[in-house]
Amino acid sequence: MEVFVPFDVRDPKRRLEPFLSADERRAFARAMLTDVLAAVSEAGPEPTVLATATVDVDAAVEVDDRPLTPAVNVRLTDRPPPVAVVMADLPLLTPAAVRSLLDSPGDVVLAPGLGGGTNAVVARSPAVRVDYHGASIRDHLRMARKRDLQTNTVDSYRVGVDVDEPSDLVEVLLHARGVSRDWLEDHGVCLRTDDGGRVRVDRRPLD
């Protein structure tokens, strides 16, 4: 199965600012991409990075500088199904979670992400289209209903937790095992558990 991993080369993860600087956001986004590519390829398929500009990674790269939605839709239209799209900001992803996603039956398989997003799609019909704006998971379910596509929703924390905001870094520190977590630890990002509610992240000065 062709698995695309869209990646914003230039200005990724803007909502991590000011917790991480622009350079740090780029480096951390690359670390997350590395973890996602590793999880996908350990699960079987060789992933293709769908990048907004040239990028040096250990995977096939297709450069497409259009916004995410048209860049993905052109591939859902042009390539023979099945085609999968897995977001690049899922550092909790494991090969088992990828396998369970790719093995789920249906014309379209959707994995919800925090805050209304769609973190992964498997399209087994050429009628599948994406629209990543707003509450995309709701729009994708509507699209599938309208087009009479047999739909499946994947129930996975490891696929569902994407990293957009500083509070998401807690999940990386607690549940990820790859280079994203190492990157955070190497850059002084740590857990703060003192306020009684959910754990937060903090940053300590490096030696």
Next chain:
Amino acid sequence: MEVFVPFDVRDPKRRLEPFLSADERRAFARAMLTDVLAAVSEAGPEPTVLATATVDVDAAVEVDDRPLTPAVNVRLTDRPPPVAVVMADLPLLTPAAVRSLLDSPGDVVLAPGLGGGTNAVVARSPAVRVDYHGASIRDHLRMARKRDLQTNTVDSYRVGVDVDEPSDLVEVLLHARGVSRDWLEDHGVCLRTDDGGRVRVDRRPLD
């Protein structure tokens, strides 16, 4: 299997204030409890509410006014295993997610929740203990390692998304199907998708 659902009768979901008033928090917490009890009993076991005070629900109730951790631990010690503990603030829970939790093998099965929590535990050994303070999922994994318990972690969005903060209500509106979602809609809680990032919640005046 004995399944306990701990429930704070008096002052639940404090971090939803001021988005919801104290009375609203109590009513919404009751709606979430109803959804969790329905998901558990549809999955098979008759759940028992472990409540901080008397409460009128359609399930067995054990009142224990101690804090959550000792109230749960006394049951892990006194009752013959297996014993499960499922949090009351998981309105995305489905019978399928409960079954997959209860069917997972291991001396201890843990389901992580957002922000370091532990949203469900299945204890098949009398050596299992809980401590819900701080990054409890990390502490539970350590406890299991120390006590040489065979451990399993459940990968479920429906178990992993608990409701503590207003942003979590987005998940209820998008992914839940029970009375919690109805309660939010009936009280004017709606999605706000205008800021380009994750979807947020808003409240509109009721007619």
